[in-house]
Amino acid sequence: MSEQLRIGVIGVGNDFRRDDGVGWAVVARLTDRAAERPLPSGTRLMVSDGEPVRLISMWEGTDLTIVIDAAQAQPPHPGRIHRVELDGEQLPRESGETSSHGLGLGDAAELARRLHRLPHRLIVYAVEGADAGLGTGLSAPVAAAVGPLAQQIAEEITQYARTANGSSDG
Template identity: 60%
Template sequence: MTTHTRIAVIGVGNEFRRDDGVGWAVVARLRERAEDRPLPPGTVLATCDGDPGRLIGLWEDAALAVVVDAAHAHPGRPGRVHRIELDAERLEQPPTTSSHGLGLGEAVELARVLGRLPSRLVVYAAEGADGSLGTGLSPAVAAVVEPLAGSVEDEIARHRGAPARRLP
């Protein structure tokens, strides 16, 4: 049995669709923070447009995958963050939807069928206010970038203290 130690942090979205770029902004902030406080060896920071095949390729064989994405909720509260963890059964269905054509749930189910899930998957979904064309996050979403970067670092630290288990 292979022991997986790689950690993948994936910012999902489109940096040219305002708040949809929150995942990319969190990954950029983690890169900045890593200059002073390096992340554990084997930690990969990546960005993705949400394509299920690319997501699966980024998290495959990871002991921990942390995905940061924008979400839409009805009713919504811009800047509210949802933490969703994959368990051995099914991905808990949050009261949000992805801002992409195919949602993260579809990528997870495809990875499950293909046997390409990470050992553990945690999603941070930040509710957005503005998905229009352009760059820059709305104030409510920009305010959660720093705390989200901290939450991802905490997730990695918690993971490093516990043995990883492989999900079916």
């Protein structure tokens, strides 16, 4: 009767650039969590290096895509989480100072908008990092944000699926 939802969760980053690996760490936490408490049917957990064409191909055709990425801010507050919902009309453009990648997520979203390849709904969680130097492992404040953010995303996609399927049951 109802079409299967397509939900994508994409962790963007690089595991070998310390806090830049936060997106991958959140996806790993969601994967572990899903073994005990499954996510809504049709949910795909993915990781990406943030290259715009790859991101667009990962989120194309989804009803909801959530992207998790590291961010730099001045002044920094490592571990602070920002939630931004992008729509087809208002896409923030990033400068090199806000993204740890050559082209920012805003650039990928703008390209996707122009190509009519944006997901129906695109939510970005940006986690402020402390250390994007070479090496593995997250800094303590960023590592502390991983579990709560994974929980928040799991709840958000579960609620989205319930609403989309016309159910208000818990």
